[in-house]
Amino acid sequence: MTILAKHAALKQAYDALKESGVDPAHLKFDAILSPTEGVLNGRRTILMGTNNYLGLTFDPDCIESAVDATRSQGTGTTGSRMANGTYMGHSALETALAEFYGRKQCMVFSTGYQANLGVLSSLVGRGDHLMLDADSHASIYDGSRLGQAEVIRFRHNSPDDLYKRLRRLEGAPGDRLIVVEGIYSMLGDTAPLKEIAAVKRETGAYLLVDEAHSMGVLGETGRGLAEAAGVEADVDFIVGTFSKSLGSVGGFCVSDSPDFDIMRIVCRPYMFTASLPPGVVASTLTALHKLQTEPHLRHTLMRNAQRLYDGLQRLGFETGPEPNPIVAVPMPDQETAVIFWKMLIEAGLYLNLAVPPATPNNVRLLRTSISAAHTFAQIDTALDIFAEVGRQLGFFVEGPRRAAGAL
Amino acid sequence: MRQNTQLAVVGGTEAGPNASIRSEISAIFEQVLNRPVSIEDDTDIVEDLGMDSLGVMNFVMAIEDYYDLSIPLDRIAQIQTVADLIRAVQELRSGVPA
Structure with missing residues (x-):
């Protein structure tokens, strides 16, 4: 044993x-x-x-920018942004992502997994209700366990089941946060986002969409399923990753929430891990530019x-x-x-x-x-x-x- | 008033406050597993009934539909035996906080 x-x-x-x-x-x-x-x-x-x-892992421009940044700023930040400060690249990448999504705020994380851990455990807490699609990615389930909110699972891609479960919560105090994915990573199916957005509006819940597999893939300009479904205004938080269409590693969350910046001092998976190294940040910025211009x-x-x-x-x-x-x-x-x-x-x-x-x-x-x-x-x-x-x-x-x- | 009445409730011969919920749960088990089951208060839902995680999820969703309630995930994690499940259903129906 x-x-x-x-x-x-x-x-x-x-x-x-x-x-x-x-x-x-x-x-x-x-x-x-x-x-x-x-x-x-x-x-x-x-x-x-x-x-x-998008096949950008060997893109010469992405590689060049990573090499330049590594030469000029070193191989790593050797710590968190709380402890070791924010580099120019971190801010530039957050600004570029916020602009790309037309949002006021952006936070960058060291992986997509950590973005979900951090965002889900910070947005909702004790007394709140987290509504997860049953087929959610492991990072969403793990994020739900890191926080204190009550976690309720609804049937995969079923706005009716989601609605039923939100209706059962009528009168209960606390915020409700619905979490769905743009493209589900195993079967490649998309969320019925229009219908889910309608449920969100009717029940007064917040809506988070994880566009990990749909960023750079869906939508007129590559912003993902929310753009493709025409419901970006209903989506309060978008989470994504750099390790798919952007060809590097890291994660992010964008939002228009006016007090979003408080996340930087409450979100443990952001605060207590080393920030992304300059080379990764630089190639991600270049890849994001390519996603937009190509x-x-x-x-x-x-x-x-x-x-x-x-x-x-x-x-x-x-x-x-x-x-x-x-x-x-x-x-x-x-x-x-x-x-x-x-x-x-x-x-x-x-x-x-x-x-x-x-x-x-x-x-x-x-x-x-x-x-x-x-x-x-x-x-x-x-x-x-x-x-x-x-x-x-x-x-x-x-x-x-x-x-x-x-x- | 519950909307879901298609389940045939079996049993009901046992005495005690839990007997009614237990027989309803038994019928739901049989519907999900598609075979007869015999359950007692100390029946272990995973070990004794041989359910995998998918079976448990389908079963939980059937229970939720039948009683028109949602069982939060942390609550599901605490449920090991039929008695645990009966208690959770009773508490959630009466609005006792999890």
């Missing part, structure tokens, strides 16, 4: 996965060659599961997403409900999911194996995320690999697919 024996059930499931020859927790790249290519187990591999939506990146991204989505459907695979840059293919069972994933990797295609408890409704998914940097040739190669592995695993019987794969 060790102190970690309490995780025996999970360990057993993990060991079973390892015995079948795969270990997603220890997948090790020999090299990363570009936003869309790496070397895995000595083999050149297409990367199609890295959330690198809309063709977003158009290419959506065109690529559509090609992969259509291609998988044409092959007979099930896909998510919408052709977004996250395209998830459900697998009939764990064994098939693991073998399929392993065979894709051996054939030179990397994507995510997503299994419970990380997935909603206990589904097993092969989760792809497409990039503006993918070429049509790469997407077609990926589709060919999918087709070949699917064929070998008996997914297709004379053209039209069977409902579920058979081994």
